[in-house]
Amino acid sequence: MSAFRRRLSIILVSVLAPAVVQQGAGAGEHETVVHKLGDDVFMAGGNLRIADTIPGDAILAGGRIRTTGAVRGDQVAAGGQVDLEANTDGSVYAAGGRVFLDGKVARNARIAAGNVEVGPEADVQGGVTIGGGVVEVNGRVGKYLQVGAGSARIDGHIAGDVDVNSGELNVGPSAVIDGTLTYSGPQPAAVAAGAQIKGGMHYVERKHWAHDGHSGMLRGFGVGAWLWLIGWIVVGSLLLALWPALARSVADTALRAPWVALLVGFVVLVCTPIALLLLMISLIGIPLALLGICLYLLLLPLGYLASAAVAGEWLLSRVRRGSEIVLRHRILMLAGVLVVLFVLTRVPVLGLVVKLLTILIGVGSLVMAGRSRYAAA
Secondary structure (H helix, E strand, O other), X not given: OOHHHHHHHHHHHHHHHHHHHHOOOOOOOOOEEEEEEOOEEEEEEEEEEEOOEEOOOEEEEEEEEEEOOEEOOOEEEEEEEEXXXXXXXXXXXXXXXXXXXXXXXXXXEEEEEEEEEEOOOOEEOOOEEEEEEEEEEOOEEOOOEEEEEEEEEEOOEEOOOEEEEEOOEEEOOOOEEOXXXXXXXXXXXXXXXXXXXXXXXXXXXXXXHOOOHHHHHHHOOOHHHHHHHXXXXXXXXXXXXXXXXXXXXXXXXXHHOHHHHHHXXXXXXXXXXXXXXXXXXXXXXXXXXXHHHHHHHHHHHHHHHHHHHHHHHHHHHHHOOOOOOOHHHHHXXXXXXXXXXXXXXXXXXXXXXXXXXXXXXXXXXXHHHHHHHHHHO
């Protein structure tokens, strides 16, 4: 594909994908929504299983995702449990509670999850970057490996350098590292007999993993953080009071089709910056790009608040059980949800996953609800 056609396709995906996926907003929680944009496939649902060959990019969002076929473009997935066994001609981008990669990848892999495993059948020709709570690499990596984790284990073949920052590192007996292993942690890595580190190992002691982790977490609950929380609650309450109908519309949209909202949010969050960058290349597109940047930066915090409002609406529907729900109930529940999110997002690793999923669902819900209201007008 030429550079011009690739730029055009990225912009089209960024602009049209929310509208295309919106057609499936009426799907139930356990149904699967599938839409195609050229060779690219967008899928959302509670349980996704893809065994076919996808001629372009695969953009997936769901509770449980499993791919076993082939993807000719990039494979992008976000969900609770993500199993990627399909061979990918492009790169892999995945986020979720648990991610398992066990296929061939022609380019690079970028993964963020609570639990990440690169299986023994995985063969990534490029580099691999992983952020997670527990990370295990048993496959082959053609270039570099970068890991940030609470606990990491390497027992595969890495053809380049390895850089690990974690609370602990175990190098298994089948590990072969052709380059240099650089490890930052509270104690030296445990290297099993039989492991080969051809470029040698460089250890950097980082005591904060062991002793300052708790105090580091406590610093996240400082005065400034609590002031931010109060600010979130005030702004969220004002939005609920000023635009109650829009707030209910956003909540209804997310509760009716949560996986579609997650998918739309993922597309908007990932594709929009690329589209804005491409617009900046031309003089005509610069004003539009600057306006788009402002709207994008505004959309992220609004997405966070939208997800909190959605969670609050869901909880109210179960607590009140048919009783009348007034503005005061919604504001109090929003404040409670924001406090819970405030605590969860400060937990190492888990906090990043919670924050990402919160923003994705909120942004997707806002885009879908906004489009529905615009179409109705």
